[in-house]
Amino acid sequence: MRAVQIGVGSMTFGRTWRKGLMEIEGVETVGLIDPNPAFLEEARGFYGLPAESCASWASKEFYEQVQADFIIDSTPHSFHYKNAIEAMRCGLNVIVVKPMSDTVATAATMVKEAERLGRKLVVAQQIRFMQPVLQLKKLIAEGIVGDVAYIQADSYFTRQGPVRDKWYQPHPLLLECAIHQFDLIRWMTGLEPESVMADAWNMPWNDEVWGKKTAIALFQMNNGSRALFRGLSTEQPGESYPGHWEIEGDKGVLSLIKGNIYLGGERIWPAEEISEAELDLPALNAEVLKDAIAYFAGNESPVLSGADNLKSLRMAFGCMDSSEKGQRIQL
Ligand SMILES: NC(=O)c1ccc[n+]([C@@H]2O[C@H](COP(=O)([O-])OP(=O)(O)OC[C@H]3O[C@@H](n4cnc5c(N)ncnc54)[C@H](O)[C@@H]3O)[C@@H](O)[C@H]2O)c1
Known part of the structure; x- marks a missing residue:
């Protein structure tokens, strides 16, 4: 499955997804999004991606160009709602870091929108x-x-x-x-x-x-x-x-x-x-990623889902x- 990460760079929590993205079989990182050019460039170097696989902002055109299947959103929580709704409307599944959103209303809408569109929403509560x-x-x-x-x-x-x-x-x-x-x-x-x-x-x-x-x-x-x-x-x-x-x-x-x-x-x-x-966030996020990939592929009882996390x-x-x-x- 083809992943786009939003919120990248070795200085951020986004770095803790690298282990899973690099090591899990069947997962390929095809796009990176971040408004900070230095963070984007550092992450591009890490994954060895061409410049056209990187963007400052998410868009339908970008998701189509890189043929993404899902996003990992590791931006601050005030951006999760917009990123999730846009990605789901472009046909993508979503993994979002905790907290799901910065209000209950926006989180509840993310869950409802996932159900309405038939998309999978995962909240990475890796503990x-x-x-x-x-x-x-x-x-x-x-x-x-x-x-x-x-x-x-x-x-x-x-x-x-x-x-x-x-x-x-x-x-x-x-x-x-x-x-x-x-x-x-x-x-x-x-x-x-x-x-x-x-x-x-x-x-x-x-x-x-x-x-x-x-x-x-x-x-x-x-x-x-x-x-x-x-x-x-x-x-x-x-x-x-x-x-x-x-x-x-x-x-x-x-x-x-x-x-x-x-x-x-x-x-x-x-x-x-x-x-x-032992609190090994990269290893724990790799477990989140495995659980999410199985969910996206049809497993109906994931450990982590948006509907459950809303509670x-x-x-x-x-x-x-x-x-x-x-x-x-x-x-
Ligand atoms: N255990 C955990 O699950 C855990 C641990 C730490 C942080 N977090 C969560 O991760 C999130 C990010 O935390 P952080 O400390 O890495 O934050 P941060 O401020 O360092 O930002 C993360 C990245 O998002 C990028 N970004 C900011 N606004 C963006 C936008 N509108 N679109 C795309 N990218 C944007 C930044 O440039 C940066 O690269 C928070 O919601 C935090 O709660 C979770």
Whole structure:
């Protein structure tokens, strides 16, 4: 299948797709799009493409010229809606990096438009493919803790917090970071959120510029259980992804601490204790790409789809709404 990447260059998150694009059999990079000429030129050199395979902006003519089958959109999220709608209307399938879009309305339209046009939309929530996450999901499905009653997910940042000085957004932590844990809460447990109470703020050492960098959210899940998320920009030690998890059911408690899984306090995975979970984004994005290619080729049960991801995105926006209104929000 013939890929066009939008948002390229070794200085950007777009670089993390190179491994999959180069190594996966049956995938060929045929076009690159980026308004930054230096980034475009560097990526062109990497893929060894002629100048006519590169463009500053997406267009129907360009997609037709390079005979693209799908796009990987790794631009900032405010551009995802336009890029996805245009590509789908040109007959292409779409892989878009998280977050799917910068509002629920635009994301919902992307999902509806994919259905209407018969296109496939994938949101690259690659943390789903981390080994400890896959193990936890399997253990929960096997019933090792019984019916899930309580979930806690903690994600730790430095005191500076997840600052995005490239563009302003009011909630960088909730939209760009917590979206991973929100997605994992749903995916690992198979439960869906019904409502949320949340608070997002800044610690005294954080500037208000670049938005709120700490948040706590309590979700009520559809089996009556509660899921507590804490995203902390503090000096407390811990990792951002997948973070520290506690999942308690009527038969026991599973913990995920620095990539190790414990049952009732006893380590059960991996065989040798590790010091931290390995976060290899190029390898994880290669897994996303394999899942997407199979979906485009007809697999009806992909790990990642836009329709599914909309439910995770609603959790992030529900938190913002709750924090701003000081109320519980139905999801
Ligand atoms: N784990 C993850 O999945 C993960 C990790 C990091 C970033 N991201 C996401 O990736 C996205 C991009 O983040 P980044 O830090 O690489 O951003 P960035 O500002 O570095 O931009 C990425 C690229 O997009 C290009 N670009 C900007 N506007 C464009 C447009 N209108 N059309 C085409 N290209 C355009 C830029 O020139 C750049 O090459 C964000 O939405 C972010 O949340 C995801």
